[in-house]
Amino acid sequence: MTDEKTAVQGSASNAAAGLPAIDVYNTLSKKKEPFVTVRPGHVGMYLCGPTVYKPSHIGHMVGPVIFDTIKRYLEYSGWQVKWVVNITDVDDKIIAESASRGTTMAQLAAEMTADYLGNLAALGVESIDVMPKATEHIDTIITFIEELIAKGFAYASEGDVYFDVTKDADYGKLTNRSIESTQGEGGSTADRKRSAADFALWKRAKTGEPSWESPWGAGRPGWHIECSAMCRAILGPHFDIHGGGLDLVFPHHENEIAQSESLHDCPMATYWMHNGLMQAAGTPGKVGGRSRDAGASTVEDASAQAATKISKSTGAEPFRNLLQRHRAEVVRVLLLSTHYRSPIHFGEEPLGESSRAMEAFERLFVRYQRIGSSFYTLPCRNRREGDAAVAAAGEEATSLRAKFLAAMDDDFNTAIGIATLFDCVRVVNKFVDQHSIEKNAAPEALAQLHAMMLVIRELTGTLGLFLKEPPTGASGENEATVAKLMELVIEIRARARAAKDFPTADLVRTKLTEAGISLEDRAEGTQWVKK
RNA sequence: GGCUCCGUAGCCAAGUGGCUAAGGCAGCGGAUUGCAAAUCCGCCAUCGUCGGUUCGACUCCGACCGGAGCCUCCA
Numbered sequence: 001m002t003d004e005k006t007a008v009q010g011s012a013s014n015a016a017a018g019l020p021a022i023d024v025y026n027t028l029s030k031k032k033e034p035f036v037t038v039r040p041g042h043v044g045m046y047l048c049g050p051t052v053y054k055p056s057h058i059g060h061m062v063g064p065v066i067f068d069t070i071k072r073y074l075e076y077s078g079w080q081v082k083w084v085v086n087i088t089d090v091d092d093k094i095i096a097e098s099a100s101r102g103t104t105m106a107q108l109a110a111e112m113t114a115d116y117l118g119n120l121a122a123l124g125v126e127s128i129d130v131m132p133k134a135t136e137h138i139d140t141i142i143t144f145i146e147e148l149i150a151k152g153f154a155y156a157s158e159g160d161v162y163f164d165v166t167k168d169a170d171y172g173k174l175t176n177r178s179i180e181s182t183q184g185e186g187g188s189t190a191d192r193k194r195s196a197a198d199f200a201l202w203k204r205a206k207t208g209e210p211s212w213e214s215p216w217g218a219g220r221p222g223w224h225i226e227c228s229a230m231c232r233a234i235l236g237p238h239f240d241i242h243g244g245g246l247d248l249v250f251p252h253h254e255n256e257i258a259q260s261e262s263l264h265d266c267p268m269a270t271y272w273m274h275n276g277l278m279q280a281a282g283t284p285g286k287v288g289g290r291s292r293d294a295g296a297s298t299v300e301d302a303s304a305q306a307a308t309k310i311s312k313s314t315g316a317e318p319f320r321n322l323l324q325r326h327r328a329e330v331v332r333v334l335l336l337s338t339h340y341r342s343p344i345h346f347g348e349e350p351l352g353e354s355s356r357a358m359e360a361f362e363r364l365f366v367r368y369q370r371i372g373s374s375f376y377t378l379p380c381r382n383r384r385e386g387d388a389a390v391a392a393a394g395e396e397a398t399s400l401r402a403k404f405l406a407a408m409d410d411d412f413n414t415a416i417g418i419a420t421l422f423d424c425v426r427v428v429n430k431f432v433d434q435h436s437i438e439k440n441a442a443p444e445a446l447a448q449l450h451a452m453m454l455v456i457r458e459l460t461g462t463l464g465l466f467l468k469e470p471p472t473g474a475s476g477e478n479e480a481t482v483a484k485l486m487e488l489v490i491e492i493r494a495r496a497r498a499a500k501d502f503p504t505a506d507l508v509r510t511k512l513t514e515a516g517i518s519l520e521d522r523a524e525g526t527q528w529v530k531k
Numbered sequence: 532g533g534c535u536c537c538g539u540a541g542c543c544a545a546g547u548g549g550c551u552a553a554g555g556c557a558g559c560g561g562a563u564u565g566c567a568a569a570u571c572c573g574c575c576a577u578c579g580u581c582g583g584u585u586c587g588a589c590u591c592c593g594a595c596c597g598g599a600g601c602c603u604c605c606a
Contacts, residue, residue: 030535050606059606092604177602181533185603199603223604245606249535252605276536277600281543337555338544341536343599345543353543353556360555363569403553407545415545419554429570433563502565509567520568529568 017041019078020383022409024241025341027249027272028174032411037240038270043074043081044239046231046269048248049131051088052112053097056119057316058331058346059245059278065332066275066340066412067243068125069463073408075127076462077383084130084234086227087113090220095209105210106135119319122328124464130234134226137233138212141221144229144263145201145214153262157192159204159217165197168258174272175250182251199255201225224255231268232260242269246277246341275340278316281347329465330355336414336463357422361460362470364425368453370524371437371446376469378454380461392451396427404459414463421459428452439523490519490526 013036014021022035037043047067050060064085071081089109098108113133120128134141145161148154153167165171165179172178182197190196200222205211211218231239237260244253253272260268322331334354338344365375381389383405390398400420407416431452432438435445460466489508496504509519512528520527 027535048606051604056606061606063606175601176534178533181602183603189603196603246535246600247605248601250601251603275606277606279599342544343537349556350543356557357555367569413545416553419545422554426571430572433571497565500565506566513568518568521564521566522569527569 013040017078018384020405020409022074022077023411024271024273025411026270027253027274033271036270037079038236038238041079043071043079043241044235045071045081045083045241045243046227046235046239047083047085047242048227048244048252049085049087050112050116051091051093052109052116053091053094054112055318055320056112056116057319058322059316060116061119061123061319061331062275062278062335062344063243063245064120064125064128065123065335065464067273068123068127069336069414070241070273070412071127072464073412073462075382076380081127082129082235083127084132084230085128086230087116087131087133088223088226089113089133089135090210091223109133109135115318115320119323122323123332124328124467132230132234134221134230137226137230138221140233141225141229142202142212142214144225144232144259147263148201148259151263153259154201155194156202156216159219160189160192160200161202161216161222162193162198163201163255163258164194165199165258166195168262170261171197171258172254174254174257177250177254199224199251201259224252225259227252227256228259228268231256232264237264237268238266239269241271241273243273243275246274249274273340276338276343278346279343281345281350326351326355327470329470330358332463332465333358333418336465337418339413339415360422360425361466364428364456365466366529367429367432367438368449370527371432371441371449373450373453374469375453375457375466378457380467381454381458386455386458389451390455392448393455394431394448394452397424397452397455400424400427401455401459408462417459417463421456424452424456424459428456486517486528490528493519494526 014034017040019041023032024035025032045067047063049064050056067083067085071083074081087109090105094105094109098105101108120126145154148163149156149161152164154161154163172182179195179197184190184193184196184199189200202214202216202219202225203222204217204219209220211220231242242253242256249272257268330351331354334346334350335344337354337357368375386401390401393401400423404417404420407413407420428449431445431449435442435449437445437449441449457466489512493505493508496502496508512519516531518529518531520529
């Protein structure tokens, strides 16, 4: 398909179906392309999920949050999306880790999958439709390999099966790589392969390893084949979006393309989308990767990388530990504040900054609550409903919404989207100030305020933000006790203020601030907020 | 050595061949407040360096410097 043709047909067919024109950056072409789906109005999307051998860390959360946002935005805009994220539950690393823990591969995989799912839920990633596990698709995988052998693209070798890259005319097209320039897996498997760049589709079992029966003997699938096989089984031979971290482009996605397109004579996915990797703030190197000196080959390299290696030794903590210090919503804001293809600086500093930034939204929601309405129960309108209703929110809100949508239509630019939302917050606060809505609201002003809040609800909803009311801090009976106490303290301070005893009033406020509680004096009375 | 990508204010981070280079954090000044907090208003960058193309570049090209990812396993 040529770009020119696709562009014209794309915008035309989207418009005909009442869908907006969206551009998507495609790793395959290295440029933005108009978004045209295989089936009009429908999107098939696949994201490479985790290998479940250790608790997931922040790096594992990037892709899910980004593609969750993309799915939300596409559905908001009128597409129907089917999103698949696989779980790799058979792999060398799982086998090694389970052996060292004295448990089984299945048991370890189940535990780590639960950990992963818990983290996703905390982050509001709830829109995954299918989560296939490799071990539940062994038959699918074997069939796929048999077809590849039958077509001459793969060969069995002493119980292993390899993909023959020399048979694939355009091997390397995703990463602009030649067969000669790739080393492939070395070690003991090297002499069973015809070319170094050939990769395993099926690995024969060593004694004691988990294995499945196959036409080539007992063994297990290679790393890349499960994605090809499960993609076809669930989304068909040609679907729309295939995503993953930038570190997966080679060899994983290159090899998926080789497997699927050799067999099917059609593109595997129209758009290949890759998210940037996490980097520990202030230090070079991504979070959670292997140490960079693994491939050091020259003397100069070794000395240049020494500093890097030390800084990387911190590693990445399990995400669930991080959640004890930071709300998941803060993480989500941080991830979406950077364009998805850029690396993200991650650490306590950036998290703290995101947290402070995000509170501007929540303060507005609290303000809205004081005016008498709950933000969290407002309906998230879809794009058409929003188009029809936005005028009531006034000119500024209308143009900010248009800016937000234009940014998201342009390769899901959530960074501009969030920036625009900050503008919305300022516009609404100003509106509330100017119309003295907190004192005596005119019905028309109140109506416009609600319309504006509905716009913020609509747009933040597409990012998966502010969908749930934040936790209030203390819980249950404690909360009630604290509330009573605060009521008393505030009452005493109010009397001091009435008597112009400001030293006493200020003492109360200062001490509370030190204790992490800030007081806000307003016309209607004093409010307290736990920081 | 090969293949990608990046270098924008104190920090984080968008963006564009030519209108005032988004937004956030921090900071400063003002309105408001008993004083604060919150909110609002205002201030705070010439875009790594050096060349080139162009009427005009931060935006295109080249070189250089610095940083990141990939080239067996990694989200």
